[in-house]
Amino acid sequence: MTADVTPYKWVGTRSIRPDGLEKVTGRARFGADYHLPGMLVGVVLRSPHAHATIRSIDTSAALEVPGVKAVITRDDFPEITSEEAMSGESVVDYRDLSRNIMARDKVLYIGHPVAAIAATTRRAAEEGARAIAVDYEVHPHVLTVDEAMAPDAPILHHDLITNDPEAETRGPSNVGKRHFFDRGNVRAAFDESDVVIEREFKIRPVHQGYIEPHAVVADTDEDGRSVVWCSSQGHFLVRTLTATVLKWEPSRLKVVPAEIGGGFGGKTTIYLEPLAIILSARAGRPVKLVMSRQEVFQASGPNPGARVRVTIGANSDGTIIGAEAWMAFEAGAFPGSAVGAACQTVFAPYDIPNVGIEGLDVVLNTPKAAAYRAPGAPIAAFAVETVLDEVAEALSLDPIELRYRNAAEEGVASTYGPTFKRIGFKETLEAIRSHAHHAAPLKANQGRGVASGFWFNAGLDSTATVNIHEDGTASLLIGSPDIGGSRASMALMAAEELGIDQERIRPSIVDTDSVGFNDVTGGSRTTFATGMAVVEACRDVVATARQRAATLWAVDVEEVEWQGGRAQHLSGSKPPLTLTEIARSAAKTGGPIAATAALTARGVGVAFSTQICDVEVDPETGHVKILRYTIAQDAGRAIHPSYVEGQMQGGVAQGIGWALNEEYVYDETGRMENSSFLDYRMPVASDLPMIDTVIVEVPNPGHPYGVRGVGEVGIVPTTAAIANAIYDATGIRMRELPMSAVRVHSAIERRSDDGTRTPVG
Amino acid sequence: MRSHVTCTINGDEVEFLVDDRQTLLDALRDELQLTGTKEGCATGDCGACSVLIDGRLNCSCLVFAREVEGADVLTVEGLADADHLHPIQHAFLEGAALQCGICTPGLLVAAKALLDRNLKPTEEEVRYAIAGNLCRCTGYDKVVRSILDAAAEMRDSAVVS
Amino acid sequence: MARVHLSGELRQLAEGATVIEVDATSVVQLIDRLEDRFPDMKGRLREGIAVAIDGEVMANADYLPLGPESEVHFLPAISGG
Missing domain, CATH: 3.30.365.10 (Aldehyde oxidase/xanthine dehydrogenase, molybdopterin binding domain)
Structure with missing residues (x-):
């Protein structure tokens, strides 16, 4: 290609x-690699409670600890009014951002910052943190969308009113926003369909898993200017966000970009920067703050967990005539999950006349969700692409052929509205269909799955x-x-x-x-x-x-x-x-x-990927091994093919981790039980095969070299491709992520109990 | 308690004072300014802090600095000679084996530990040799290929010399 | 006349219309006219919204010109990873 x-x-x-x-x-110097003369080390004191009102904070003893030079709390940050919250062009709610960085009246998750300390040594800073007395009034908490949406659920934000007409009378709830799209008449379409399949799915939160923890050094001078060295996905964004929550003019900040040790969306926000700047101002010396891995897991952005229901109706010739999705995303402590993006992408690869899509953004007592590679789209695709596999099976159609017959192309009105220009989705399907992988033989307990995905370019x-x-x-x-x-x-x-x-x-x-x-x-x-x-x-x-x-x-x-x-x-x-x-x-x-x-930049395109995967399922243990993986993706034009392949391979590897191992596990108090790389098990080299790539090049007419963005779409279809392969190997439909050995094994056990092919999830 | 440590790091004799609870990783980074060795977890699970101690692969976050008294330590900064790169470093560049690069120092050191004892590893041996080094960007494909390429290159030059 | 396509929640605010023709030369002018016509829309097109003009989704499109045949969609703004 x-x-x-x-x-x-x-x-x-x-x-x-x-x-x-x-x-x-x-x-190369990354975020934590900067050392300045006289630099202090900071630590953040974090909430031990998932939901509590802060009655008082007493820092006096901390300031007496030898070596402690500054202690800051909510009193050191300006209040952002609700009028100021959405200022600027950003989709960021600055009031929430400010409150996530430093708790005000309430803590909303275990790990929520309540104070920060700068001292001459890390040990002194930690001792200072232990000397801070915080008086909490603990409240009941919610950890899942079901708990958060229950009629008597404890309310996180008493000013959070859902944006639908009846919400005014219902009062505050934990549903921040309801997204709703439709086209045609989906109910009538289902009545006319030869096959209608409706399924429910459960997805746990996962972390972006960048190897470099968040890190910053700030040096604030007597004139109230600060130089900030940090790793981020955008130092201008760091400047804008930090200046806004501090109510500073942006020009008071100079942000110097360190090399960034992975981000995957998780470094498109701020956590430590305002704390380091204010600590440095109070101490009159540079201050370095670096998160521990546990802090990264407990207090930086996981990808939301979700509950999803998808229904697809098709005619016997394989034409999809109706599709419906309901998705509730776990936004974490503040609204703003990627459910809106999930709504826009859920059926985007396909040309479907009748569509109904509802998305709910639900707050709960877990860390505020952040962007993760094609935010929202992989969750939606896990559901849609496995239901499509069932539709293909019901119609005795090859799953690639089913997708091909319904594939969006130039001139088709997308399910999110606008009409597609030149796109390369069909070309990715053809690339996989004609790949040697597609026809290679399989052995016992092995299976093959395919799936496709869509994501925007910005x-x-x-x-x-x-x-x-x-x-x-x-x-x-x-x-x-x-x-x-x-x-x-x-x-x-x-x-x-x-x-x-x-x-x-x-x-x-x-x-x-x-x-x-x-x-x-x-x-x-x-x-x-x-x-x-x-x-x-x-x-x-x-x-x-x-x-x-x-x-x-x-x-x-x-x-x-x-x-x-x-x-x-x-x-x-x-x-x-x-x-x-x-x-x-x-x-x-x-x-x-x-x-x-x-x-x-005008003339931006969109991106598609189609993937094929072989697995072997151990019937004794439920362990799923990825035997072979091939990804085709439309890159428009690959400027540097190796790094395009790298993005494709990296997306797939993250998708494999998400499919098979990764999840946030909370205990009943809301504490993350697996906040280390030992227990939050990301793929290692011995878990994976080579990941074959086919770079499809359908040039984007809007770019001088035909470039389409390649960074994100590779992760979108992966969990579904693996689920479909597991079905092919075992006859079991997995509808819950991750498809860990324990879950696959118990699904196999359940089936052998009643002797039927029981869908699970 | 503080200890006085004398050891060899990247071929140079080095002396430094450390807190008894200070890890080798922190001593390298904070006392010696050798920040090429990275911290990803501080619990021995990610391998970003990999170093060789007397030729053996270690997570420097799991070693107390005072434990390297008299030892020979190699970090990523010691891989290249004054004016030329180690074949593994070359292979990583040629093979685009890094994206963000934060895991790269640890992977290079782990790969050296493998190739120092086995110049003809299989793909599987490479995968297990670096299984203690997390990389979140690459999916390991180009990393594994580059290590295999480096092994081939080192075999060839061993034959020549 | 630009053609504005409405779906879901926005259509409810526009008395059920799926396509509305609006005489406007810029996005900001188009929003003003929509708000005049459908007071329930006030403010709903100004925050957290991206605009697609002739198939291209843009974040900050307020002052972009609209052609006489432009197709306009309003979408929730999203962020990438």
Whole structure:
């Protein structure tokens, strides 16, 4: 599928990433790697209760502990009014954000911060934390959507009114928002369908599982300005969010991006930054805060758990005529789960005339959910793609053929509304259908499953600056953190535009004072949008270079074209000038050569993936082994194929963990019982096979190189592909995640008890 | 209580004072500024802090700093010679075996521990040798391939030299 | 006239209409006119909403121009990972 011949010299090659050397030698500096003179160490005191009112906090004894330099609590943070809560263009509720960072009247989950301490040593800070006296009035708590939506459930937020017409009379509840979409008449469609299948699903919360814990160093000066070093998916976002919750002008903050050790959506918010800034202000010294792994699990964003019900009706020829979904997401302590995105993506791969979708955003006494790779979509796809497998079976249709017959394509009105432009979903289905994997033989206790998925790409805002040095090399100043090799894709596109070797281009991820605004590295947008800014800035540089060549040749600029990375005179009578030659004489021809492009990226595409998976199920233990895995994904165009494959493989690996092992386990008090990497079992190398990739390239007409975002969609179909493979191997439908050995084993036992193929879940 | 430790780190003799409860990881990072060794969990479950102590693979978060008295410690900073990379580092770059790079130092050290004793590992042996090193970005595919490539490269150069 | 497609909760606020034609040259003007016509919509299109114009979903579309044939959808704003 990957085009063998492209018109490009650099785009599509597998060059060595510009930051590679620093990262294999240990020189790269991540969030926790900054040491400043006089730096203090901070710790956060967290709630031991899942739901309680804070009656009082006494910090006086803590301040007496030798080495303790500052203690902060809710009294050190400004109140954000509900009018200010939704200010700005963001979907973030700043009042909730502020209260999640530091509890005010109530603590809402175990791990909710109630104070922070800075001291000369970690031990002193911990002793200081133990000396803080917090008086709690403990309330009953809720840990699941069923508990939270029960008629007599304890209410987390007494000002939370659901946005539906009857809610005014019902008063506050734990349902933050009700999303509701429909089209046609889904009930009538089900009446007309030859096959209607309705199933319910349960999904536990999982964590993004980045290996680098949240970390920050803040140095606040006497003028009330602060420099913040931290790892995040967007240092401009850190600046905006932090400034807003502190009620500071953003320009008082300079945020310096550390290398980021994984984020997957979980580092598109803030936790520690305002605490470090205020501690540093109180102590007059730099302060470092680093979460422990337990804190990462207990207090940073899990992906929501959910209850889902999906119904699909189809005609005997395999045409899906109606589809309905009901989804309740566990938002955690504050509203704002990805259920809205789940509603938009749930049926998006398919052309379905009658649709009904309802989504509920439910608060409960667990950490506030955060984004996780294609937020919401994998939960929806687990349900839809396993029901489709049942529909295919009921109609005796090949599951890929069923998907193909209903696949969305250009001109189809998507189930979320807008009409699709050129998309590559069918091409991913064809890629899997024609792959050797699809026809390979299977043995006893082995099974094969397929599934597909959809996710949006974001465009948003990016700025990039290109500086041409006197030796003809180029610096790219970029404001999008490089989380998976984006420096490489930027350098390749710049090399293509400028006509110089990729090794002569140095991309730097620079601080918030050194480049214009950039939205987060998220929404699969960086190579697309920031890449577009790089391309535009390079084209501006080329225009300047043509002008300089014209000056050197004493001709009109219209007589100079840029070809093969060189200025050429139309007559062919002059020896071409390379960028290096033009740069060398820049001082004499008009001064430095540089350009900045600042843009809102338009022309964004959408992404699809289809996956096929073989498993072997041990009937004695229920253990599921992944034997073989192949993913096809439409990348538009792969700028650096290795890092595109890497995104696909990484998404699948996270999906495998989610499918088979990962879950938050709470005890009855609301304490997470498995808050370590030993007990929260992510896939290790010996759990996985090689993950084969097929990069499908249906270029996005909206990008100069045809780029579609590739970061997220790879995780969307994975849990369903595995569930379908488990069914193929065992005849058992698993409708609860994770499909751990214990759950699969007990499902096998239940079936052998009554001798039938019993669906479980 | 504080202890005075003398050991070799990356070929250099080093002396430092540590708290008796301080881990080798914290001593490397906080006392010696060798921040290439990473902390992902501090409980020995992620391998980001992997180092070699007298040639053996260890999680430095599970070792007290005072325990390395007289030992020979190798961290990621000691993998490359002054002017050229170790073949494993090369292979990771060529094979795009890193995305975010936080687990990379530990994986490189674990891979060295494997290849120091077995220059002809199977894919399965590689997978088990790095099973103590969590990587959340790559799905391990390119990591495993790169280690196999490094082994082949080292075999070839061993034959030549 | 831009054609505004409404689904679910927004359709309820627009007396059940699924497609409304609005004479507007920008998104912000379109929202003003929708609010004039359907007072229940007041504020509902201004917070946490993304706008799709001719198939492209955008977060901050207020001042983008609308063509005479533009197809407009209002969607809940979402964030990526």
